[in-house]
Structure formats: structure tokens, C-alpha cells
Amino acid sequence: MPQIIGHNYIGGARSAAGKITVRSHDATTGEALPYAFMQATNEEVDAAAQAAAAAYPTFRTLSAIRRAEFLEAIATQLEALDDDFIALVTRETALPNGRILGERTRTSSQMRLFAQVLRRGDFYAARIDRALPERQPLPRADLRQYRIGVGPVAVFGASNFPLAFSTAGGDTAAALAAGCPVVFKAHSGHMATAELVADAIIRAAEQTDMPKGVFNMIYGSGVGETLVKHPAIQAVGFTGSLKGGRALCDMAAARAQPIPVFAEMSSINPVLVLPEALQVRGEKIASELAASVVLGCGQFCTNPGLVIGIRSPAFSAFTQSLSAVMAGQPAQTMLNFGTLDSYANGVQALHAHPNITHLAGRDQQGTQAQPQLFKADVSLLLNGDPLLQEEVFGPATVLVEVADTAELQRALQHLHGQLTATLIAEADDLQNHPGLLPLLEQKVGRVLFNGYPTGVEVCDAMVHGGPYPATSDARGTSVGSLAIERFLRPVCYQNCPDALLPDPLKNANPLGIARLVDGSSQPAPL
Amino acid sequence: MPQIIGHNYIGGARSAAGKITVRSHDATTGEALPYAFMQATNEEVDAAAQAAAAAYPTFRTLSAIRRAEFLEAIATQLEALDDDFIALVTRETALPNGRILGERTRTSSQMRLFAQVLRRGDFYAARIDRALPERQPLPRADLRQYRIGVGPVAVFGASNFPLAFSTAGGDTAAALAAGCPVVFKAHSGHMATAELVADAIIRAAEQTDMPKGVFNMIYGSGVGETLVKHPAIQAVGFTGSLKGGRALCDMAAARAQPIPVFAEMSSINPVLVLPEALQVRGEKIASELAASVVLGCGQFCTNPGLVIGIRSPAFSAFTQSLSAVMAGQPAQTMLNFGTLDSYANGVQALHAHPNITHLAGRDQQGTQAQPQLFKADVSLLLNGDPLLQEEVFGPATVLVEVADTAELQRALQHLHGQLTATLIAEADDLQNHPGLLPLLEQKVGRVLFNGYPTGVEVCDAMVHGGPYPATSDARGTSVGSLAIERFLRPVCYQNCPDALLPDPLKNANPLGIARLVDGSSQPAPL
Structure with missing residues (x-):
């Protein structure tokens, strides 16, 4: 069997400071599995959020190519997980073997899709309005805009997709692609699965030399509230019930600094x-x-x-x-x-x-x-x-x-x-x-x-979102490449020397990306 | 002097059902001006929101060109306001003549900028993933995505920009451009100005045959709370104090259906x-x-x-x-x-x-x-x-x-x-x-x-936003063309017959806009 130690993942290390253990169960028999998971203490939740915050300045400024390589390494690590892993997931969820194999492919494909988005560069949404020094009555300054990651993101996995909407799932992929370190709250329904996937992410992070703290994971019940209220957390991704999602929204809105929550919750389709x-x-x-x-x-x-x-x-x-x-x-x-x-x-x-x-x-x-x-x-x-x-x-x-x-x-x-x-x-x-x-x-x-709603394609044009209560914010999607936009915000540079501009905005367009220049769309140079 | 009757603007008509009147003042002397404004009753606030909701299905589906013509007509109407108007604004705000003339130009230019965005069509963010019927193990359906207006928007004007951040200001322009009817809460500091600008908007709406209720305006204190809590309202734009903005955010978050608030609040720059x-x-x-x-x-x-x-x-x-x-x-x-x-x-x-x-x-x-x-x-x-x-x-x-x-x-x-x-x-x-x-x-x-922060260019690359408490949502801007994105949400069509698709997504690309097709950016055809 795979080795599962049940400690929290904080800043690239494992931590077991608490005393409370939680168990995962065989979904078919209800029997407890032979693994114990250490519920994160408040100090550990704080440490996980701080680790993500410490990783953010480095991670957000890595080139998009470096982040793409990280996502691709995660995909490769997921694909390399063995039959024991698949057996464990089916045991924790009662989902059949074929479904888990398919979901694994979807999860790694999702990572690769976001890697493509990073290589394409349109997520930067680069806009340039060049200076007009002669304009009357006032000259125009040089103004340039692109988008950066919002900061550390808390992600809550779903019960029903132990892979595609969980540890290395869509929200994690979108946040990492955006340059946002993640603190993942492992779902109580598949903590052993979560551990093996977290190990895969950590291996990929080490292989591609990502900052420690780029991915953190905590176990336990009640720890999510502490996480969402942590000042370092800047956005939340959630998939689950209306009750659970709304509770997170309410907590996030009541913070000294309110933060956005992207909760996918309840739909009768x-x-x-x-x-x-x-x-x-x-x-x-x-x-x-x-x-x-x-x-x-x-x-x-x-x-x-x-x-x-x-x-x-x-x-x-x-x-x-x-x-x-x-x-x-x-x-x-x-x-x-x-x-x-x-x-x-x-x-x-x-x-x-x-x-x-x-x-x-x-x-x-x-x-x-x-x-x-x-x-x-x-x-x-x-x-x-x-x-x-x-x-x-x-x-x-x-x-x-x-x-x-x-x-x-x-x-x-x-x-x-x-x-x-x-x-x-x-x-x-x-x-x-x-x-x-x-x-x-x-x-x-x-x-x-003339189709049926089950089956959600992971692609550029997908929208897995919708007005409340389907989600907490109809302007987002939690499936497909548009999901990255939830975790980005625009920043503008006024009269910034070319050498100091981020690559997407430099005059020479070194990344070769499509940009909006003086109100006109300039496609990526061939 | 211009004619000012002080009735609320509801669904293309004027309404004065209440008994409470409020007054505008000469900013320099503090003296009450000879105009009385009828505070909207709860029923009138409801009627204004309902009028916006009734206009939404028609307004959102108008072609972008029609909406551009509406915005340009507003710009022309603003430019046609006479010296009496300018004198009245300076009287209500103590802002000098030259500043108001400049602000009027900025306000009409802002309308024209959003008209350009509508004509350019990139705000649709059209994405097409064509069907892959032969794909293994499962075929891919035809999936197409673009963005539509979120619904009726409540806008709260600023004290300090009686034109550019008020009745026909940036939030109103962005919402109308997005296809969202507006209910505007007139600022108590310049209600006579608000009335003359609202008249200009209504004239433009009539000229360009917009649905009644595309723009509504209410007067009074306390009416904003009723408005933000109204189920028909789907988003809020606000410029003002941290206290006022946060109060609106809290109200919006506590609704049965929470809605986004874009509040520009407090910054020491x-x-x-x-x-x-x-x-x-x-x-x-x-x-x-x-x-x-x-x-x-x-x-x-x-x-x-x-x-x-x-x-x-x-x-x-x-x-x-x-x-x-x-x-x-x-x-x-x-x-x-x-x-x-x-x-x-x-x-x-x-x-x-x-x-x-x-x-x-x-x-x-x-x-x-x-x-x-x-x-x-x-x-x-x-x-x-x-x-x-x-x-x-x-x-x-x-x-x-x-x-x-x-x-x-x-x-x-x-x-x-x-x-x-x-x-x-x-x-x-x-x-x-x-x-x-x-x-x-x-x-x-x-x-x-090497510049100074006062002076905010209205252009594509501007960001007038930022992390809390500068704004309530760092992912938006309230100046510049990106402001339209706050009021749009994506919708996806799966295997929709071409004839039923919205124009931005039709195979023939009748609007001639840039689109992302099968993961590759296709520039607008020349």
C-alpha cells in the first residue's frame, strides 16, 4: 500500500503539531481505513497561510513558462500514479475503477490546458496606450496594463470528484496558473487520496524548483473557517453544498478585508x-x-x-x-x-x-x-x-x-x-x-x-458557473480555462521605464503575445 | 434657468408619489437652491428596479452597435448642455467653470470610449471550441462562449465628480455598454445637476429608441438601501467613502441572493x-x-x-x-x-x-x-x-x-x-x-x-481600482474601458444550431470580431 502519514503540508514540509486525528472510510462498508490524519491546529492553519504568502512574491513573478512547466510536471506525476492509488480512490469513494481512471486523465489534461493558456499569454490581457505628448489640452502619459495573481488562494475540494475538483483539481490548477499559491483543505471523504495527490504536487514543485509554500494542504474539520478568515488569504474556491458555500461567502464578506469566494453550490439543471x-x-x-x-x-x-x-x-x-x-x-x-x-x-x-x-x-x-x-x-x-x-x-x-x-x-x-x-x-x-x-x-x-448536462468538457469555451445559487458569483467558471480569471487582477503602469516593465508589456513584446495597443487589437506576431 | 421639477425617473416617466422633499444647496454659501426633489418612496424604488428589470431582456439583446449609438447620443446630449447648466454645476459643487467644462468633456469622451469598445467587440470575449465527433474515448460537443450583461445595475454617484462619476459617469457608461439597465441614486450634493444630466440621457434614449426603463433615477436619503436590497438588482457601482461603500457591500452580501458591489472607497496614494x-x-x-x-x-x-x-x-x-x-x-x-x-x-x-x-x-x-x-x-x-x-x-x-x-x-x-x-x-x-x-x-x-496621481486618463489601459480598502474588489476598475467587465458574465452554448447562436458566435463571424477558436487566437478579419 502507498505510504500515508497523515501530516499537514506546510511550506514544503510535513507538520503534525495537533492531537486530534481524523479517519477516512471505505465508502462501501463504512469501515475506517488504517490511516490517521492529524487535524491542523490554528497555528498550523496560520503557518500554511503564511507559507503561501511567503511563496507569493516569488511565485507570481515567475515567467508563465516556468509556471506552465510546473503544471505539466503535476500532470505527469498524476499520470504516473499506480494501480494501488486507483484502488485507494475507489475504496474511499465507491466510484468505479473506470471512472477514476477517466477522472485522472481529466485532471492531468486540465493541468495541461492551463499550461497552454500560460504559454499562449492571453490571460495577461495586455493593454498598451502609448504616450501622446502633443495631445491638447493635456498630453497623455504612457499607460500599460496586465494582470497578476491576487495572492494566496484557499481551495476546498468536492466530495464527488476526488481528483478533478479536489487537491489537484480545477480550482488548484486555475490558482497556480494565475500565480497564486494554494492552501488546500482536504475533503474528509477522501483524505488518503488527497495525500497521494499532494505528494505528486510536491514532487512536481521540487522538480521544477518552485518556492516552498506554493502548495499547502491541511486536514481536519473546522479548519476551513480559520483558513478563510486568515488575512493572508485573498480568494476562495469551493465546490459543495449551498449551505457550506454560503457559510464561506458570509465569513469572507465579514472579514476586515472582504475577499471573493467562488463557490459552485447547487443546481437542478x-x-x-x-x-x-x-x-x-x-x-x-x-x-x-x-x-x-x-x-x-x-x-x-x-x-x-x-x-x-x-x-x-x-x-x-x-x-x-x-x-x-x-x-x-x-x-x-x-x-x-x-x-x-x-x-x-x-x-x-x-x-x-x-x-x-x-x-x-x-x-x-x-x-x-x-x-x-x-x-x-x-x-x-x-x-x-x-x-x-x-x-x-x-x-x-x-x-x-x-x-x-x-x-x-x-x-x-x-x-x-x-x-x-x-x-x-x-x-x-x-x-x-x-x-x-x-x-x-x-x-x-x-x-x-439535444444533449445531457452530465459531462463537462474541460476547454476554453466551457462555462461551469451561473447565477446564484448555482454559484456565488455568476461572473466566473470553475471548469475550463476561463477559470483563471477569477484569481487575476489588473495592474497599470504609468510612464514606467521599458526595462522595468513586465515582459508582457515591454515595447519589444518579447513574449510575442496578442495585445491591445492604442485601442486596436494586435495579434500575436507569427 | 433650466427647468427642474425634482420628480423621480421611472421607466421613462416622472414620478412624485412621496411627500418628503430634499433640497440642493449652493456649495459656497450653503444656501438652499430653489428646487425641491421628491424623495422616492419604497414603492417608487421598487418600480424603478422593476422598470430596469423589464428593460433588461430587450436592452441586453440589442446589437452592440445599437448600444454604441445610444452612448454616442448621450455624449452628444451632454456636449449640447448650455452655459446655464455649467453655471448650475459650479453653484452646486463650488468647482470652477474650467474644471466643469473639462469634466463634461471627459464624461462624453467616456461614453464614446465605451461606444468604441462596443464596436470593437472584444468585450464579448468570444470563444469557440468546435465539435470533435471522432475524438476518443468520447467525442467533443461544439461549445461556444461569450459574455452578456448581468442584469439591472444600481449606481451611486460621487460627490467629487458631479459629471464623470455621477449620473452619466463611468459606472453608468460601463453598465449601459454591458447591456445592463441602470437605476441611479442621485447624490444629495448635486441633485439639480443630476436632473439635467438624466434629462440628457432620457433624450438620447428616446432618440435611439431604447426600451423605457433603460435608465432610471431616484432622489432622497435612505433610498439606496432599499435599492441595493431589491431582488431585481444584480450588481452595484459606488464611488464614495469607506464607511458608505462597506455598508453597501455588507447589505449586498447579506441578500438572499448576494450580488457583487464595486465600490471605490479610500486611498491615501x-x-x-x-x-x-x-x-x-x-x-x-x-x-x-x-x-x-x-x-x-x-x-x-x-x-x-x-x-x-x-x-x-x-x-x-x-x-x-x-x-x-x-x-x-x-x-x-x-x-x-x-x-x-x-x-x-x-x-x-x-x-x-x-x-x-x-x-x-x-x-x-x-x-x-x-x-x-x-x-x-x-x-x-x-x-x-x-x-x-x-x-x-x-x-x-x-x-x-x-x-x-x-x-x-x-x-x-x-x-x-x-x-x-x-x-x-x-x-x-x-x-x-x-x-x-x-x-x-x-x-x-x-x-x-515621475508623475502625480491626480489626473486619471480614461483609456483602455487605465486601472482605477486596487486592493481593499481602495476598492471592494481589486479585480475591477471604475475608470477606463475594462470597467465594462464588472457587469458581464459568460454564457456557454453546447451544440446550438448556428441560426440560434448570438452573432458573435456564429460560424460566419458576421460581426467580424477577434475570437479564440480551438485554442488559437483568431484576429478580427480585415
């Missing part, structure tokens, strides 16, 4: 099934949609939790098909017993609501999650019933039938902010419902056509 | 005068710096409130020169009597501090502000004394003498976030103090070399 599409391929949609609902035991941020259709024989037939397919879905093991409890409670609340009918799914009991299908009266949407807006994390979804297009528009207007919305539609459907897309754009970060 | 520069041109620096301190009665966000030098005969001589020049500066009338009271209190606090010495300035009494020069012991910076970090709004500045470069670095490390920092330095100075620039970059939004 409505899927609109339009009449013509149901007519043409209702059964296919039912089986594809069911597959999306139960994928990974429904434990995706973009799990489709709400399916809306217009009353018609086709929708009734679709409801029957979907019920039949959902009834045939097997139970699956969830990430941990806490998640299972929450799922059972969520399902119970849906059962208990007088205007919600249960359509398919076996009794929720035992140690696995039973896929469930419900149907809610449209009045729940029209009256803003909070139950329907709440994410039930797991393999459950709720159908809503609306009377007509007008009621559909009204129902959508009541939706809270979402990560995604999906239109299952034929060309005629889109033509017959021109008001849907403009309305959905106002509610979500991503609109899908 | 340190100026570092380095030895060689003082040796070569100490007297010139003293007179230029004094001019910057007293410019516009010291009522600029970038007023230099702290001047730091290294102990030396040259610094002693500079101190004497600066004292002599400051002693000769005439008293000036402030924006209003409240501002004068605050200035008198700030000056009094500096006088009362045992480690601060008064170097120049007549007794602060009467109805005008007397320019003042103080010298503070460096221990105030090293021990983080809050008094030295607080902006004294008016024509006062504080000298600090440090023992050597090491003490200078330590002193700067204790500085809070700033809008600007300035290096007055010869080439040798910069070579002898290589640590200063990297440190200042971490503290400020703009670093100046």
Missing part, C-alpha cells in the same frame, strides 16, 4: 423536452435521460434534477417510458454514508409533499441509493416552492407537466440560477418556442441542445 | 520621493507635489495623502521646500459643508496625534479648506496606526521620513490597498531600490513613475 422531439424520439430521450440521471449515482453538479414538458399524448407516453426505464435502474453505492443520509432525506421530502407523486423507484433503504422518479404539480414552480428548487444530490429527478408554452415561460421565470439548462428539441420545436432561449440565458451558465 | 530625484530636482518636486495635493481642493480619489522619503540632507531640504510651498497655498471652497466638517475633523485628528507634527498650513476655520502639511513618525506606519491609513479628503498630506531602504520596505509592507503609488525617482534610484516596484504592485492598482 432543468431539461426541457419539447413536443416534436418527444413525438419523434420519446423513448430514446427517456432512456438517455435516465442514463444521465443515474450516471455516477447521480452525484454530478450537473445532474438533471428537473424535467419539464408540455401536456400532450407524447409527453404522457414519455412519462411512462421514463418511469419504466427509471424503475429498472439498479441501486448504487454513494460517496459516503453522510451523502446517502442526505439523499434519503431528500427523497423522503419529495414523498411527503402533497403535490408531488412518486412515479418510479424502490423504497429508499439499506446502504445504497435507489434511483427515483417523481412528478410535481407545476404550481410548485409557479408559487416558488423551495422544495423543487433544492438539489437532491443523487439519482433522482422530478417531472413537471405544464399546460402550454405560456405556462412553460412562467414556470421558467421562477427558476433560480442554474449551472445548465437543456433543450431537447427538433428544429420545429425551437421555431415554435422562440422565447425559451433568451429566458434560459438569463438563468444559467450553459445552455445545451 | 503614497508618493515615494527617492534620494537621487530629490538631489537633482527637489524644489521642482515640492512645487509639483503641492499642486497635486491642492488640485481641486484635494477632492480627488487619487489625492497624494502620504509622501515617504529616506532621511538625508536632500529630504530635509525637500521638506522645507514643500512646507514653504504648502504654506503659500490659498484656501478653497469644498464641495459642501459636510465635506468641510469632515476635513476639519481629519485635520484636527492629525494635530492631536502625539507623533505627528504640523509643518505648514493656516488654522482650519471658516468656510474654506486650508491646505495642510504634517509630518508623521515612521512608527505610525510600522505599528499600523489606523490614522495614517485613513484618507483625509481635502488638501492635506503627511510626510514620513524613513531611516533607510530596509525601513522603507517595512513601512510599505504595512500599507493597506491603494488606488495608486508613485515613484519619484531617477534611473539610479530605481536601480538602487529594486524591491520597491514588486512590493508596490501587490498594494495598488496603478504605479506611476
Whole structure:
């Protein structure tokens, strides 16, 4: 088995100053694994934040190429982790082997994508307004702008993506790419995984000669609050529940110096099934949609939790098909017993609501999650019933039938902010419902056509974000290369001697990057 | 005199449902002007926010060219305001005629700059990742991203810029450019000015056929709180005091749906005068710096409130020169009597501090502000004394003498976030103090070399922002074209039929804009 000592990672060393230990568990049996993790003391949290702050002046001024090499070294280290590692992750999360292998590839690809962004140089957003000494009535000074990392970033990993949204996940990659050292709070659900990934990051940092403190990791419960309140921390990345994310936002806003929190929290990802599409391929949609609902035991941020259709024989037939397919879905093991409890409670609340009918799914009991299908009266949407807006994390979804297009528009207007919305539609459907897309754009970060929201491509154009409560700040994304922008801020130089300017802004353009000069876009020289 | 009826601007009409009236005053005499303004009722604040929300779906989807035409029409309307208007602004603010004429030009130029940004199209930040149907193990969908306005924006104008940071000022221009309707809270210091500018905006909106509710304005005290808490409002722009800005931030963070606040608040804008520069041109620096301190009665966000030098005969001589020049500066009338009271209190606090010495300035009494020069012991910076970090709004500045470069670095490390920092330095100075620039970059939004921070160019490269408490969000600027980004958020389309895509993302690139396609920057076609 891999060696796991359970000490905190602070400034390139390991630290175990505390007395409280926490354990990781086998997700399937609930049994404690043979590893103990030392909960960080307040002094250790402080030391971790200070280590990140000490690394910041050096790390932020490294060339983008040096940071790219660091990210690529992390990717290589992740790819080199062996079968024991994969086995350990599956044990801590109950996620199947293939999923973990795929997630590992995604995580290393993500590091490489940010390395590409660093090599491309557009993240600098370099802008130059040259001096106009003869301008009347006043001359213009030479003004140049680019973007630097905001400072040390605290990152909170997700339960449901032990690799891609965790220790070396998207937030960590974006922060490191931006030149921000990271203090990572290991998720209690997969601390052994976190340790092996942190080791990989530290190996990469040493290989590429990064400053100590560029990456730090702390274990334990309650340590996150101390971390977010630490004066050295300048931004927070979080993936998890609405309750947890909002608590961090509130803490960050109440600091003497408030800091931004990028929390990806809660989304029910409505899927609109339009009449013509149901007519043409209702059964296919039912089986594809069911597959999306139960994928990974429904434990995706973009799990489709709400399916809306217009009353018609086709929708009734679709409801029957979907019920039949959902009834045939097997139970699956969830990430941990806490998640299972929450799922059972969520399902119970849906059962208990007088205007919600249960359509398919076996009794929720035992140690696995039973896929469930419900149907809610449209009045729940029209009256803003909070139950329907709440994410039930797991393999459950709720159908809503609306009377007509007008009621559909009204129902959508009541939706809270979402990560995604999906239109299952034929060309005629889109033509017959021109008001849907403009309305959905106002509610979500991503609109899908004839696809399913689970499965988030890591690329330049992805938006994994959206209006509250999907995230705490709709102007960001936590997947894709745009995520780097959350951790950058602009700085302007006025009449700075060329030799002192950062490379992206020097007259000779030594990095060969695209820049905006005197109001005109200058592409990167070939 | 221009016609001023003092009713609120709601959805393209005027409204006076309340009973409370507020008055504007002659800044020089304190006398009430013959205009009454109707304080908006809660219902009117709600109606204004609803009018903005009703305008949003139409306004945000107008072509960028249409919005550019609207901004240009506002610019033309502002330029057409007559001498009576200029006289009224000077009466409400005590700012001289030439300053108001210059500020009016700046304000209309600002509108035209944002119109250019709209025509250029880079604010869309269009990104396209085309489908890869053959990719293994999974195909890639077609993904396209651009940015849309966040929704209705509440804007709070500044006392010190009745035009450039007010009704038609930078925040309004940036929000309208982004496609966000505005609800503007008129500043109590210049409500008659606000009315005439609002009339100009409304005329431009009618000329260019903008939706009613694209611009709304409310009068009164306490109405800002209702506005910021209104569910329809999606972001806030503010320029003013730290206390006022922080209060808005706290309200916005405590909403059921928290929203971003971009508050430009408090900065003392340190100026570092380095030895060689003082040796070569100490007297010139003293007179230029004094001019910057007293410019516009010291009522600029970038007023230099702290001047730091290294102990030396040259610094002693500079101190004497600066004292002599400051002693000769005439008293000036402030924006209003409240501002004068605050200035008198700030000056009094500096006088009362045992480690601060008064170097120049007549007794602060009467109805005008007397320019003042103080010298503070460096221990105030090293021990983080809050008094030295607080902006004294008016024509006062504080000298600090440090023992050597090491003490200078330590002193700067204790500085809070700033809008600007300035290096007055010869080439040798910069070579002898290589640590200063990297440190200042971490503290400020703009670093100046051999200039003075008052005077903020409106251009693409400007940053008028900086770490807290200079602003509430260091990632934004409230001057320059980058300000538009505060009010935009990304939206992604997955497998959207080309005909339904917004123009910036269509295959044919009908707008002819620069885009990032498959990870490679494609410049705008010629």
C-alpha cells in the first residue's frame, strides 16, 4: 500500500503539531481505513497561510513558462500514479475503477490546458496606450496594463470528484496558473487520496524548483473557517453544498478585508423536452435521460434534477417510458454514508409533499441509493416552492407537466440560477418556442441542445458557473480555462521605464503575445 | 434657468408619489437652491428596479452597435448642455467653470470610449471550441462562449465628480455598454445637476429608441438601501467613502441572493520621493507635489495623502521646500459643508496625534479648506496606526521620513490597498531600490513613475481600482474601458444550431470580431 502519514503540508514540509486525528472510510462498508490524519491546529492553519504568502512574491513573478512547466510536471506525476492509488480512490469513494481512471486523465489534461493558456499569454490581457505628448489640452502619459495573481488562494475540494475538483483539481490548477499559491483543505471523504495527490504536487514543485509554500494542504474539520478568515488569504474556491458555500461567502464578506469566494453550490439543471422531439424520439430521450440521471449515482453538479414538458399524448407516453426505464435502474453505492443520509432525506421530502407523486423507484433503504422518479404539480414552480428548487444530490429527478408554452415561460421565470439548462428539441420545436432561449440565458451558465448536462468538457469555451445559487458569483467558471480569471487582477503602469516593465508589456513584446495597443487589437506576431 | 421639477425617473416617466422633499444647496454659501426633489418612496424604488428589470431582456439583446449609438447620443446630449447648466454645476459643487467644462468633456469622451469598445467587440470575449465527433474515448460537443450583461445595475454617484462619476459617469457608461439597465441614486450634493444630466440621457434614449426603463433615477436619503436590497438588482457601482461603500457591500452580501458591489472607497496614494530625484530636482518636486495635493481642493480619489522619503540632507531640504510651498497655498471652497466638517475633523485628528507634527498650513476655520502639511513618525506606519491609513479628503498630506531602504520596505509592507503609488525617482534610484516596484504592485492598482496621481486618463489601459480598502474588489476598475467587465458574465452554448447562436458566435463571424477558436487566437478579419 502507498505510504500515508497523515501530516499537514506546510511550506514544503510535513507538520503534525495537533492531537486530534481524523479517519477516512471505505465508502462501501463504512469501515475506517488504517490511516490517521492529524487535524491542523490554528497555528498550523496560520503557518500554511503564511507559507503561501511567503511563496507569493516569488511565485507570481515567475515567467508563465516556468509556471506552465510546473503544471505539466503535476500532470505527469498524476499520470504516473499506480494501480494501488486507483484502488485507494475507489475504496474511499465507491466510484468505479473506470471512472477514476477517466477522472485522472481529466485532471492531468486540465493541468495541461492551463499550461497552454500560460504559454499562449492571453490571460495577461495586455493593454498598451502609448504616450501622446502633443495631445491638447493635456498630453497623455504612457499607460500599460496586465494582470497578476491576487495572492494566496484557499481551495476546498468536492466530495464527488476526488481528483478533478479536489487537491489537484480545477480550482488548484486555475490558482497556480494565475500565480497564486494554494492552501488546500482536504475533503474528509477522501483524505488518503488527497495525500497521494499532494505528494505528486510536491514532487512536481521540487522538480521544477518552485518556492516552498506554493502548495499547502491541511486536514481536519473546522479548519476551513480559520483558513478563510486568515488575512493572508485573498480568494476562495469551493465546490459543495449551498449551505457550506454560503457559510464561506458570509465569513469572507465579514472579514476586515472582504475577499471573493467562488463557490459552485447547487443546481437542478432543468431539461426541457419539447413536443416534436418527444413525438419523434420519446423513448430514446427517456432512456438517455435516465442514463444521465443515474450516471455516477447521480452525484454530478450537473445532474438533471428537473424535467419539464408540455401536456400532450407524447409527453404522457414519455412519462411512462421514463418511469419504466427509471424503475429498472439498479441501486448504487454513494460517496459516503453522510451523502446517502442526505439523499434519503431528500427523497423522503419529495414523498411527503402533497403535490408531488412518486412515479418510479424502490423504497429508499439499506446502504445504497435507489434511483427515483417523481412528478410535481407545476404550481410548485409557479408559487416558488423551495422544495423543487433544492438539489437532491443523487439519482433522482422530478417531472413537471405544464399546460402550454405560456405556462412553460412562467414556470421558467421562477427558476433560480442554474449551472445548465437543456433543450431537447427538433428544429420545429425551437421555431415554435422562440422565447425559451433568451429566458434560459438569463438563468444559467450553459445552455445545451439535444444533449445531457452530465459531462463537462474541460476547454476554453466551457462555462461551469451561473447565477446564484448555482454559484456565488455568476461572473466566473470553475471548469475550463476561463477559470483563471477569477484569481487575476489588473495592474497599470504609468510612464514606467521599458526595462522595468513586465515582459508582457515591454515595447519589444518579447513574449510575442496578442495585445491591445492604442485601442486596436494586435495579434500575436507569427 | 433650466427647468427642474425634482420628480423621480421611472421607466421613462416622472414620478412624485412621496411627500418628503430634499433640497440642493449652493456649495459656497450653503444656501438652499430653489428646487425641491421628491424623495422616492419604497414603492417608487421598487418600480424603478422593476422598470430596469423589464428593460433588461430587450436592452441586453440589442446589437452592440445599437448600444454604441445610444452612448454616442448621450455624449452628444451632454456636449449640447448650455452655459446655464455649467453655471448650475459650479453653484452646486463650488468647482470652477474650467474644471466643469473639462469634466463634461471627459464624461462624453467616456461614453464614446465605451461606444468604441462596443464596436470593437472584444468585450464579448468570444470563444469557440468546435465539435470533435471522432475524438476518443468520447467525442467533443461544439461549445461556444461569450459574455452578456448581468442584469439591472444600481449606481451611486460621487460627490467629487458631479459629471464623470455621477449620473452619466463611468459606472453608468460601463453598465449601459454591458447591456445592463441602470437605476441611479442621485447624490444629495448635486441633485439639480443630476436632473439635467438624466434629462440628457432620457433624450438620447428616446432618440435611439431604447426600451423605457433603460435608465432610471431616484432622489432622497435612505433610498439606496432599499435599492441595493431589491431582488431585481444584480450588481452595484459606488464611488464614495469607506464607511458608505462597506455598508453597501455588507447589505449586498447579506441578500438572499448576494450580488457583487464595486465600490471605490479610500486611498491615501503614497508618493515615494527617492534620494537621487530629490538631489537633482527637489524644489521642482515640492512645487509639483503641492499642486497635486491642492488640485481641486484635494477632492480627488487619487489625492497624494502620504509622501515617504529616506532621511538625508536632500529630504530635509525637500521638506522645507514643500512646507514653504504648502504654506503659500490659498484656501478653497469644498464641495459642501459636510465635506468641510469632515476635513476639519481629519485635520484636527492629525494635530492631536502625539507623533505627528504640523509643518505648514493656516488654522482650519471658516468656510474654506486650508491646505495642510504634517509630518508623521515612521512608527505610525510600522505599528499600523489606523490614522495614517485613513484618507483625509481635502488638501492635506503627511510626510514620513524613513531611516533607510530596509525601513522603507517595512513601512510599505504595512500599507493597506491603494488606488495608486508613485515613484519619484531617477534611473539610479530605481536601480538602487529594486524591491520597491514588486512590493508596490501587490498594494495598488496603478504605479506611476515621475508623475502625480491626480489626473486619471480614461483609456483602455487605465486601472482605477486596487486592493481593499481602495476598492471592494481589486479585480475591477471604475475608470477606463475594462470597467465594462464588472457587469458581464459568460454564457456557454453546447451544440446550438448556428441560426440560434448570438452573432458573435456564429460560424460566419458576421460581426467580424477577434475570437479564440480551438485554442488559437483568431484576429478580427480585415
